[in-house]
Amino acid sequence: MFTRNVLLLTGSIAVIGANSLVLSPIASSVARSFEGVDAADVMTAAASYGLATAVSALTLASTVDRIGAERALVRALLVFVVALASAALSPSLLMLCLSQGLAGLAAGTALPAIYVLTAQVAEKGRESETLGFVLTGWTLSLVAGVSLSAVLADILHWRAVFSVLAVGASGLALGVGRSKNWGTAARGTRPTSPLTALRVPGITAALLNVAAYMTAFYGLYTYLGPHLGGTLRLPTAFAGLATFAYGMGFGLAAALGRLIDRYGTLMAATAAFASLALAYLGLAATAGFPVALLALCVVWGLANHVGLNLLVRRLTELDPLQRGAIMGLYSAITYLCVFAGALLYRPIFEHFGFAACALVSAACIAPALGWALGIQRFRADPGRS
Structure with missing residues (x-):
């Protein structure tokens, strides 16, 4: 409980x-x-x-x-x-x-x-x-x-x-x-800020992954409704159903947190980011098939939740003395990606369609997947620099 x-x-x-x-x-x-x-x-x-x-x-x-x-x-x-x-x-x-x-x-x-x-x-x-x-x-x-x-x-x-x-x-x-x-907070002797947080080892790669990850999500999610209603001519209720399907998948993934704790974050990260990339590829392949697209929205939500869990956990573990500043950077990047995703994906959607947007999102997940695989190789051979 x-x-x-x-x-x-x-x-x-x-x-x-x-x-x-x-x-x-x-x-x-x-x-x-x-x-x-x-x-x-x-x-x-x-x-x-x-x-x-x-x-x-x-x-x-x-x-x-x-x-x-x-x-x-x-x-x-x-x-x-x-x-x-x-x-x-x-x-x-x-x-x-x-x-x-x-x-x-x-x-x-x-x-x-x-x-x-x-x-x-x-x-x-x-x-x-x-x-x-x-x-x-x-x-x-x-x-x-x-x-x-x-x-x-x-x-x-x-x-x-x-x-x-x-x-x-x-x-x-x-x-x-x-x-x-509320637990014991780690306290440092020096004031924290976004500038001090940016000097934490490993944060640059983590934040770049966050930026790519959030752009992939918000860019595609922004144009899911226009694709269903405008391109496929489906009723507004179907767009709402797609949002519901994504939300249910995202919520159901909460049960997977126990498995991450049991089997480790490295295996989970590799599986989650690979699954998310495949989900985006699946959304591209089924862009013209509403029922299949709906089913993949559930998978999208599941994989996105696990990936987000791992990214947030990684950031909170980087430096306990600067968690507030670090998570501030995370939140700032997230909300900036809401604008960036909508802006960058618009010409792609208008000229090439929803499937092309999904392919771009799959490519955006590559850095996170590469990060997970790189960490796994490093743990397997800690003597590497």
Whole structure:
């Protein structure tokens, strides 16, 4: 059984992730509340959130190392509550964008704090299992957040969506603040920052893998819906089903964390990244076959979860004294890849189609697979330099 603290961390990721996803399905409803605004204009608020998250992760996440991850998470969640309440009360699109920018500043600190606390509270020998469970918060935000937000907006109002998230974040902030036994944080004598974190041995290769990995995912995921609805002329519900299939695969993979702890991260990394590359190749091959594509979305989610688990665990183990700064770099790269993936894949999708995008994603996984194989060879022959 996972502890109350692990459940709080999972819930925190779910609320933060939900806010990052809910604007898309309710954009039309939001637009109707503001004069002279359409759904595309509303998504400017989502862009504000992503950009602010990346900036915060680079500039504020190192406070996790200075004041402690649990205190940083409580403060970030409280700011998050204010931002969500402000979003719910926004009288204009400008105010909504500013509110989402504030939410992004909070998320850029909260997410690194969550990953640091996960490393602190995980039992010895159950690190990947614990991290895998916490990562299912993204599944909750994807499956429940996206689906329920649209329903809530239709039944009540889009402002109710942000109100519910604000209440949830308030409860989580209270729970984290009152909870004990957050583990022992490693403390250094020197201040940390993104610059000091970049000097940690091994971090450059790890972050490059993260960049390629996230670009592969966000680039392809961005154009999954346009491919299904635009190219294949399938109903919107099918695109939602594909998202659900990916989310279910991602969530089911949490059970594999125990196997990673049992058999080791090297074997798991090689298998996970190879499986993910094959999943992308499979998505390219089945781009014109909706049912097969749907099945592969489940496999995509499974492999992506395991790979993400391994990358995050690797980063948290590089330097315990700078976990906050390191995970800040991770979060910044992740949110920058949301923009980079959409931007870089657009001409590929427009000129060559979804299958070509999937092939590019498969190529992006090659560095991570090469890293796993390289580490495995090094462990087999530690005398090599």
